Amino acid sequence: xxxxxxxxxxKKMEIKKPKAKGLSRPDSVGTRNDNKKKAVPAERGxxxxxxxRGMHDILPKDEKYWKPMYQSAQDLxxxxxxxxxxxxxLEEIGLFVHSIGKGTDVVDKEMYTFEDKDGTKVAMRPELxxxxxxxxxxxxxxxxPQPVKLWYWGPMFRHxxxxxxxxxxxxxxxxxxxxxxxxxxxAEIILIAYNFYKDIGLPVEIHINSLGTPxxxxxxxxxxxxxxxxxxxxxxxxxxxxxxxxxxRLLDCKEERCQGVKEEAPQIINWLGTDSKNHFMKVLExxxxxxxxxxLDHSLMRGLNYYTxxxxxIYPADSDVASxxxxxxxxxxxxxxxxxGGRPTPAVGMAIGLERTVLALKQYNEKNNxxxxxxPTDAFVAQLGDxxxxxxxxxxxxxxxxGIKIAFNFFKTSLKNQLExxxxxKVPFAVIIGQKEVRDGTAIIRDMESGIQEIVDQKKxxxxxxxxxxRFDDKK
RNA sequence: GUGGCUAUAGUUUAGUGGUAAAACUGCGGUUUGUGGUACCGCUAUCGAGAGUUCGAUUCUCUCUAGCCACCCCA
Numbered sequence: 394x395x396x397x398x399x400x401x402x403x404k405k406m407e408i409k410k411p412k413a414k415g416l417s418r419p420d421s422v423g424t425r426n427d428n429k430k431k432a433v434p435a436e437r438g439x440x441x442x443x444x445x446r447g448m449h450d451i452l453p454k455d456e457k458y459w460k461p462m463y464q465s466a467q468d469l470x471x472x473x474x475x476x477x478x479x480x481x482x483l484e485e486i487g488l489f490v491h492s493i494g495k496g497t498d499v500v501d502k503e504m505y506t507f508e509d510k511d512g513t514k515v516a517m518r519p520e521l522x523x524x525x526x527x528x529x530x531x532x533x534x535x536x537x538p539q540p541v542k543l544w545y546w547g548p549m550f551r552h553x554x555x556x557x558x559x560x561x562x563x564x565x566x567x568x569x570x571x572x573x574x575x576x577x578x579x580a581e582i583i584l585i586a587y588n589f590y591k592d593i594g595l596p597v598e599i600h601i602n603s604l605g606t607p608x609x610x611x612x613x614x615x616x617x618x619x620x621x622x623x624x625x626x627x628x629x630x631x632x633x634x635x636x637x638x639x640x641x642r643l644l645d646c647k648e649e650r651c652q653g654v655k656e657e658a659p660q661i662i663n664w665l666g667t668d669s670k671n672h673f674m675k676v677l678e679x680x681x682x683x684x685x686x687x688x689l690d691h692s693l694m695r696g697l698n699y700y701t702x703x704x705x706x707i708y709p710a711d712s713d714v715a716s717x718x719x720x721x722x723x724x725x726x727x728x729x730x731x732x733x734g735g736r737p738t739p740a741v742g743m744a745i746g747l748e749r750t751v752l753a754l755k756q757y758n759e760k761n762n763x764x765x766x767x768x769p770t771d772a773f774v775a776q777l778g779d780x781x782x783x784x785x786x787x788x789x790x791x792x793x794x795x796g797i798k799i800a801f802n803f804f805k806t807s808l809k810n811q812l813e814x815x816x817x818x819k820v821p822f823a824v825i826i827g828q829k830e831v832r833d834g835t836a837i838i839r840d841m842e843s844g845i846q847e848i849v850d851q852k853k854x855x856x857x858x859x860x861x862x863x864r865f866d867d868k869k
Numbered sequence: 870g871u872g873g874c875u876a877u878a879g880u881u882u883a884g885u886g887g888u889a890a891a892a893c894u895g896c897g898g899u900u901u902g903u904g905g906u907a908c909c910g911c912u913a914u915c916g917a918g919a920g921u922u923c924g925a926u927u928c929u930c931u932c933u934a935g936c937c938a939c940c941c942c943a
């Protein structure tokens with residue numbers, strides 16, 4: 394507001410005294426404004442709004458990607474008996490800080506936080522595992538038959554620098570299994586993720602690793618630091634920083650000079666105790682049994698603090714492009730529930746990034762000349778005149794319940810336009826109802842390919858159409 | 870959060886220090902009862918703001934946004 398006022402004021406001043414400001418440049422300012430003649434809109438205060446940084450709209454044209462994803466997620470949930478959990482977007486800030494962990498980027502730099510009107514510090518959820526754990530504890534779900542399986546789907550918020558496939562508000566769906574420590578639970582979670590990508594037609598590969606228990610991990614970390622200290626003079630500057638700040642990230646370094654050091658580095662798997670090792674081995678055995686291709690990845694550590702034992706990430710299978718960003722990931726978090734004030738409860742879960750999945754799927758389809766086909770429309774119903782419209786609206790309503798997918802447009806009045814639409818939709822048949830048909834109680838069925846038309850009684854329209862479409866009436 | 874590149878119609882892209890071109894799409898039209906073709910018309914405050922200039926979409930700066938790399942993650 395103040396800005397606008399100022400603007401107008403300035404302009405007026407300029408008009409009155411074109412030369413006031415233009416000591417060194419006589420009437421330039423005045424001239425430009427006069428020429429433009431577009432000073433008017435500014436006063437009308439029109440402003441077009443864009444999106445906040447990192448935000449995006451999901452448009453109807455992408456529905457063909459989103460719908461199958463949701464359907465698959467839902468089917469998998471039903472099949473594996475996960476119950477839908479919906480939690481609020483806003484939670485107490487502490488929930489995330491405590492669970493995800495101080496020192497992680499997610500809580501330190503990326504959380505949307507603010508003070509509510511009553512002074513409560515709240516955060517918009519950056520992920521959902523913490524909320525799921527909260528819900529599990531809060532609703533006493535340990536009293537339910539274990540394991541308790543929950544799934545979710547919804548927007549998450551992270552104030553990160555946007556990039557392709559990286560948004561500040563993005564969508565995830567995820568599955569969480571509480572109360573089952575057996576390796577089978579880990580495998581089941583991975584199987585669900587794998588099946589999801591199979592359903593939507595995107596080949597993926599699973600990267601997997603085990604972090605063991607916190608003690609094992611700590612021991613390993615010490616060893617890793619010792620090792621890297623001894624090689625200090627060979628590694629890049631970033632790595633030297635990592636050595637102090639975040640040693641486990643050393644294994645992610647892409648710098649050429651560090652590769653040699655990296656390869657010789659100790660691997661966490663050798664620092665796991667017998668139990669951890671067995672657990673991990675059994676997970677891998679299940680994956681073998683299920684024919685899920687996986688890749689052991691010793692550098693896979695994950696950025697959230699709560700993970701123990703199995704961790705995994707999902708990548709597009711043919712990752713020749715710079716698609717180093719994971720589509721999804723997850724792992725076991727056996728200590729989190731207790732940590733958050735619940736009973737000791739083992740748990741394992743995963744989350745999948747939907748925007749990234751859409752992006753990867755688009756790239757994959759483009760590369761392989763594949764297209765996602767929409768559900769085909771069976772017929773277009775065209776109408777002419779007020780009478781025609783009145784009859785047609787009823788006929789359309791009748792057709793709706795019969796499993797015939799129809800399209801129509803009441804706002805196009807000419808038959809020409811309507812047939813054009815029908816043509817664009819590539820429907821096999823058009824039904825035409827005009828004045829004459831209304832009078833006779835008939836309808837024209839036009840075969841869009843041959844152009845052959847047939848006049849039928851309106852009462853017989855449905856059965857005739859069904860027969861033409863190769864469908865038969867269900868037995869009553 | 871750090872660095873680099875980019876910003877022209879809905880989309881993809883031309884172009885110029887003197888207010889802009891094309892293709893595709895969309896909408897409308899070429900008899901308001903017959904489509905896939907053809908023809909015609911319409912659609913751009915040249916990302917925002919400031920500066921240099923007689924004059925800027927074109928040059929400079931700032932901002933904003935997008936993309937890429939880093940960080941990290943989905």
